[in-house]
Amino acid sequence: MHTMFKSPVYVPWPLFGEQDSRKWRKLGSSEEVAGAEQVRKERGSRIYAVVTDVSQESQVQACFDELKKNFATPTVLVNCAGIVYEALAVKNEMQKMEQVLSTNYFGAANMCKEFLRSIPVSSSKIRTGETGGLEDGRFLRIVNISSFIVTQGTRGLSAYAASKGAINGYTRTIAMEYPTVRGIPLTANVVSPGVIRTDMTAHLNQAQIDALLQSCAVKRMGEPEEVANVIAFLCTPQASYITGQNINVTGGMV
Numbered sequence: 001m002h003t004m005f006k007s008p009v010y011v012p013w014p015l016f017g018e019q020d021s022r023k024w025r026k027l028g029s030s031e032e033v034a035g036a037e038q039v040r041k042e043r044g045s046r047i048y049a050v051v052t053d054v055s056q057e058s059q060v061q062a063c064f065d066e067l068k069k070n071f072a073t074p075t076v077l078v079n080c081a082g083i084v085y086e087a088l089a090v091k092n093e094m095q096k097m098e099q100v101l102s103t104n105y106f107g108a109a110n111m112c113k114e115f116l117r118s119i120p121v122s123s124s125k126i127r128t129g130e131t132g133g134l135e136d137g138r139f140l141r142i143v144n145i146s147s148f149i150v151t152q153g154t155r156g157l158s159a160y161a162a163s164k165g166a167i168n169g170y171t172r173t174i175a176m177e178y179p180t181v182r183g184i185p186l187t188a189n190v191v192s193p194g195v196i197r198t199d200m201t202a203h204l205n206q207a208q209i210d211a212l213l214q215s216c217a218v219k220r221m222g223e224p225e226e227v228a229n230v231i232a233f234l235c236t237p238q239a240s241y242i243t244g245q246n247i248n249v250t251g252g253m254v
Helices: 034-043 057-070 094-118 158-177 206-215 224-234
Strands: 009-012 024-027 076-079 140-145 184-193 246-249
Touching: 057 094, 076 094, 094 140, 094 158, 140 158, 140 224, 158 184, 158 246, 184 224, 224 246
Parallel strands: 076 140, 140 184, 184 246
Antiparallel strands: 009 024
């Protein structure tokens, strides 16, 4: 299960059983399911799109109910939904800060909560796969997307940094509280991208990009695929001994 908000994101094909990890699909806004519908037609019934405001607990519950009824119980959750609000700390508007926290943090928390609650008692309703060191091949995965901004700091993004910092602590706690869910192993991790070439950074001029990359070892922006590769790995059986971690995909930012 993969959440997004407004700006396009890249979904790793390995999450859908594709062997070639170089293949990606750029999906459109969560408010428009046309992109996902196109992929579904190309690949059959392996993709099911639901428009949901993740900040609203009732909508998240309805989303999971619809998925379980018409598709399947999710066993992998990737929380990418996020918005940005730019303002210096003394000029922050509380309403806009609350919107950022509601989507970025509370949205991820709502999704994680319902994901954990949705796992059925009957193991026959859970898909199986390669064992990857697990006894019977069953596994659950949560990957929450954070940001390098939490530790690096960036002018004007205090609300965004706070929301992503909350995700870091929340995910670590989930990993400690739920190493298993109804007997099924669960891992919960964070992926923190650096300066990535997406719609979120498209408004930056070259001087701004250069300033952000001063502390980046490879001195270039990252590509969405480079982040999605890490997400895809964390969702595999082979990542069964990685949990509660924050994986930085930043090109060596220090």
